Structure formats: structure tokens, C-alpha cells
Amino acid sequence: MNIPDLKTEFDKLRPSYMRLAENVKAALIQFLNEQNLDFVEIETRVKEFDSFVSKIERKGYKEPLVEITDICGLRIINYYPSDLKSIEEILKNEFDLIESSNKEEEMEDDRFGYRSFHFIATIKEEWLNAPNYRGLKNLKFEIQARTILMHGWAAISHKLSYKHERDVPKNLDVTCLG
Template sequence: MNIQQIEKGFKEKIELYDTLGKNLVESIKILLKKANIKVLSITYRVKNTNSFLEKIERKSYSNPLEEIEDICGIRIICYYQKDIEKIKKIITKELKIHESTDKETKLKYDQFGYRSHHLIASVIKDWEITPSFRGLSNLKCEIQIRTVLMHAWAEIEHNLAYKNEAQTPSQFRRKIHRISAKLEEADEQFEELKIESEKYQKELSKEIAKSNQEIELNLDTLQAFMDNNFPKRRKDLDATGQLLNQMITYNASLKDLKNGWDVLKDDFEELEKEFWMGANSKFTKWIQVGIARFVLDITHPEFINRLPSSYQKKARERYRQKYLI
């Protein structure tokens, strides 16, 4: 094939690669949400014609349309190092993996450089049953998985254009080594902090369950209370943070929430059903934060003032007359 034929073949496939990238991103988002793995972002890009032709010239491919495996590239940016392995495991289970490379393991102990995990993958034939993946199983894509700090390094490294030590002026090498080491250490410390935080929350759950004393209100203690008392309801840490801010604004303590729940818990399931019926809405079980807000709306003197409309307040008023502490 001459270069004109290669370029024509590439342009004919661009739309297919774009469809592959877009649909894979959406599928991976669903898989990670189901596994309760939070990520910063999942994005894709398809090489443009100039980038494709430049790579052919640089790498001297004999059959570039088959050999170039990153025409479609997907990037997953997660928060913690251990999430990389979890994400990799999920993708490996769902997709056909042709190659798996950990860039970090290729670095010697005294080297700085790019850290990321790369997978060359394609959708399995069974996925073609779904219209959005029909005719795409013969296309490969590159999936990069990295933490936020790995991504920060990669972007700055790209901007500086120093890909390795041989390309780096000697007067800059020590500083770049130090920056690389700090980012790697920070990645490890964030992982440790996450583990310590989870352990702390478990200990808090036991303390909150048996204590009648006032306990400091913060994100961890509030989440621990809800995990302990509403374990079967969905948690959402962002929503917990918003609830915390509201509790501070309206002078509601963790003890207020605990006392309110003690008053309502025996009747709560019936109250929840009755509330939704009274609101002429389809019954939907509240998530953890929804339960906590309802409890405080009914049992706390000020918290209901967060509601902007008299209609919303009126829907809770008849319960307040019975349960207001």
C-alpha cells in the first residue's frame, strides 16, 4: 500500500474508532460505578490524520492500519494506586486484552520517568450483539490507567519535552529527580491516608453506637453514623459533605441526629412510604443522606429552615407536630 491508500483507509475507519471510543468510555463508567470505584475522569481521543501519518514515518510500519494499536486511546484517571489494579482487573475480565504494560516497572530505582499502566484491548465478539458495538470487535484501542499525580507528572513532562535522562540537561536532572520522587511518595501517602481513614471510620461506628456523649461533627463521624444506622442505603460522600455544611449552618449536632433517629427509627419505614404517597410521587427509598435530612427536618427546631418553599415545609409539618424533640 502506498501512503495515499493508507491515508484513505485510515480516514474510512475514523468514524468507527470514534464510535468505539465513545461507547467504551460509557461502558467503563458503568462498570466502575457498579464496582464503587470513583475516578476523576474517563476520556478518549482518536488520532487525527497528521498524527497517524507522523507515527508511520517515525516507526516505519509495514502495515500501519493493522500494526498501530493506539488510533483510539482511552485514558482513565483514578485517585489511588490500588484502584489501578482494581480497574485493570475489571477491564481484563470484560474485554479481550492483547498486551498489558506497566511503565513504572521499567524504571530503575534511580530513574525518573512516565508512570502509567497501558492495556491494548478490543471488545469481545459477544459485545457485537449490542447495536452500539456492532462491527467493532476487530478494532484495537489503548487504555491508559493512571492516578491523578501520575497524570500531573505526564502532562508536565510532556510540556517540558524531557522524555528521559538522556534528553535532560545535566543541570536540571537533580531537580527533576526530586520532583518525581515527591509525586511518587505523595501517591503512596494518599493511599495510606485512605486506608487509615477507612479504619478510623470503622472504629468510629463502634464508638458512636455505644456512646451517649456528644461526638465531634465532621465528615468521618457523620458518615460513620449513617453507615452504622442506615447500612443498606446507598452512600454518597459528596452528598454527606453537603449535609454536613447544612447541619453546621442550622446548628444541628451529631447528637441531635442520633436522638432524632432514636425517636423515628421504629416508625421510619412506614413514615417514608406515607411521605412519598402524600407528596403524590412515585415511592423511592432515600439514600443515607436523604434519611438523615428527613430525620432532622422532623425532629430538629431549625433544620427545616433549609427548605426554600412553604410547600416543602408543609409536607413535613404534620410529622413535626408528633415527633419534634
């Protein structure tokens, strides 16, 4: 698909992804409150077209509107690591999970770095009749769940990863830890 055609398709879908983000956020707030799970914040974002194209170029997607699963992203930032398992259970029960990963398990044992739980999901079929969810069938979204300390480290490491290697102080360079 050429860029102008891709932009046309993306622009048609983006409002649905915006609606998806806001409605899933509202549902997550309700689910967490029902379980008496304290949280700091639930962030949402829908990719901008430039970011979408950049990801296509980096990853070499052939069908990006199907293959890219994080056009809509949500992040649950909570206080305690012990609550992450409860959040995972909520997500398993309330959404159709396509995949999940624990970024900590993907790290080598001698490394300190990015930690977060990632889930790719869609809305359950029974939700699609409700006005807020009509037209959102098969739209995938990513939910990340992490503690506020994991979030702080992710923000720092993201900032550092965009600096040139020689600009990163040796004591903060996660590639040399271990």
C-alpha cells in the same frame, strides 16, 4: 501503501474508532460505578491522520492499520494507586486484552518518571451483536490507567520533553536524577 491510499483507508475507519471510543468510555463509566471506584475523568481521543503518519515514520510500520494499536485511546484517571489493581481486573474481565504493561516496571530503579498502566484490547465477541458495537470487531484500542498524581507528572514530563534540553531546569531534568 502510499499516503493518499492510506488516508482513504484511515478516513473510512476513523468514524468507527470514534464510535468505539465513546462506547468504551460509557462502558468503563458503568464498570467503575458498579465497583464503587471513584475516578477523576475518562479521557478519549482518536488519532488525527497527521499523528498517525508521524507514528508510522517514527516506528517504521509496514502495515500501520494493523500494527498501530492506539488509533483509539482512552485514559482512566483515578484517585488512588490502590484502585489501579481493581481497574486492571475490570479490564481483564470485560474486554479481550491483547497485552498489558506497567510503565513503572520498565523504568530503572534509580529513575523517577512516567508511570502508567497500559492495556491493548478489543471488544468481546458477545458485545458485537449490540447496536453500539456492530462493525467494531477487531478494532484495537489502548486504555491507560493512572492516578491523578501520575497524570500530573506525565503532563509535566511531556511538556518538558518537547523543550530543548538546555531549556529544562536542571532540578527538573529527569535524565539527571538518580
